[in-house]
Amino acid sequence: MLNGGMYQNTRILDARIAAEMVRFQFSDANRPQNYPAADGNSGLFCRTKYNGTRVGHGGNDPGLQTDMPASFSGDVGVIFFINTSLAGPDQCASSAIFNAIWAWAESLRATGAAH
Secondary structure (H helix, E strand, C coil): CHHHHEECCEECCCHHHHHHHHCCCCCCCCCCCCCCHHHCCECCCCEEECCCCEEEEEEEECCEEEEEEEECCCCCECCEEEECCCCHHHHHHHHHHHHHHHHHHHHHHHHCCCC
8 A cells, every 4th residue: 555556666556445545534523532633543444653653554462563654655664563562661672673673664765775
């Protein structure tokens, strides 16, 4: 769904489907009561994340954390799976690892090394 459904000049997802997957679904008129505007917005597959700076999808189970955020421009994305506790020092370490990977992904995009 990144880059409008294109990868290396090859269409892998219809552009209309890619756009619908990331189109935010909530307006002031149809916002669920349990999803306040401060929490951002949600699409069919994703929602705003990281204080509204990215969009993606994630989840967790005991001992496992997953996340798949992308920049709003769709030119940087990370898929992150880690076996970890969801609290305490493990959560801090997990966040630090993710932030380092995100920074690396942004640097790849900035230098043109990532396609």
